[in-house]
Amino acid sequence: MKIGIIGAGNIGGNLTRRLTALGHDVSVANSRGPHTLGALAEETGATPVAVEEAARGAEIVVVTVPLKRVPDLPSGVLDGAAEGVAVIDTGNYYPQQRDGRIAGIEDEGLTESRWTERHLGHPVIKAFNGTYAQDILDRPRPAGAPDRMALPVAGDDEAAKAKVRALIDELGFDTVDAGGIDDSWRQQPDTPVYGLREGVDGVVKALAEAPRERPAAFRG
Numbered sequence: 380m381k382i383g384i385i386g387a388g389n390i391g392g393n394l395t396r397r398l399t400a401l402g403h404d405v406s407v408a409n410s411r412g413p414h415t416l417g418a419l420a421e422e423t424g425a426t427p428v429a430v431e432e433a434a435r436g437a438e439i440v441v442v443t444v445p446l447k448r449v450p451d452l453p454s455g456v457l458d459g460a461a462e463g464v465a466v467i468d469t470g471n472y473y474p475q476q477r478d479g480r481i482a483g484i485e486d487e488g489l490t491e492s493r494w495t496e497r498h499l500g501h502p503v504i505k506a507f508n509g510t511y512a513q514d515i516l517d518r519p520r521p522a523g524a525p526d527r528m529a530l531p532v533a534g535d536d537e538a539a540k541a542k543v544r545a546l547i548d549e550l551g552f553d554t555v556d557a558g559g560i561d562d563s564w565r566q567q568p569d570t571p572v573y574g575l576r577e578g579v580d581g582v583v584k585a586l587a588e589a590p591r592e593r594p595a596a597f598r599g
């Protein structure tokens with residue numbers, strides 16, 4: 380499958396590593412340009428591209444940049460993607476440590492991914508946001524393994540969500556349908572499922588136990 384990855388940091392880099400290892404055709408972009416991605420390209424066989432090129436022809440695009448940088452992405456960044464493209468959003472809002480105060484989230488009460496998809500102009504599937512980057516490399520397990528982790532996946536586009544869940548299964552993780560993007564507060568930072576290393580039952584339970592109110596440590 381042709382996959383575009385926007386952001387080549389902790390998460391983008393490790394998804395590039397695993398998805399190329401599975402045989403996918405991965406294009407990867409960062410903010411500084413493809414000439415700075417030589418080492419990752421050499422290691423993985425991924426194609427380094429400018430951010431404007433990353434989505435071209437892609438069936439899945441992963442947006443994995445710090446939340447405050449989402450508005451910096453060029454308009455039309457998803458233009459040229461394959462029809463029915465699934466756009467994965469891995470983002471989290473860290474107002475005090477990184478992102479500053481974002482009014483749409485704080486005042487309008489938007490979920491982090493709803494805010495992101497408004498900027499992107501395209502629906503997103505929220506996945507990997509509570510997964511330690513290193514776990515993407517270290518914790519894949521075959522289907523049915525007793526210690527296989529499950530990841531929550533939220534999104535409004537059921538076909539896109541199914542495509543993303545199938546890819547995550549291929550990567551070595553179970554998934555739990557965490558509802559639509561307006562439900563995705565259940566998997567935001569500091570919720571019980573955030574960073575959880577458990578299987579399906581544990582993830583279902585943690586999603587159900589999420590408190591609706593944004594924790595003080597994650598308010599700007």
Ligand SMILES: NC(=O)c1ccc[n+]([C@@H]2O[C@H](COP(=O)([O-])OP(=O)(O)OC[C@H]3O[C@@H](n4cnc5c(N)ncnc54)[C@H](OP(=O)(O)O)[C@@H]3O)[C@@H](O)[C@H]2O)c1
Pocket residue numbers: 385386387388389390391408409410411412430443444445446448451452469470471472507508509510511512513
């Ligand atoms: N780290 C984790 O374990 C983890 C786990 C789950 C979710 N997340 C979330 O996933 C997101 C990414 O986290 P991360 O830790 O992977 O970030 P990171 O290591 O800081 O990497 C961010 C990447 O985004 C690129 N970038 C920034 N602005 C860009 C722009 N305008 N256009 C293109 N690329 C741009 C950066 O490019 P340069 O390299 O050129 O600066 C860098 O490659 C965050 O929202 C984070 O909260 C992180």
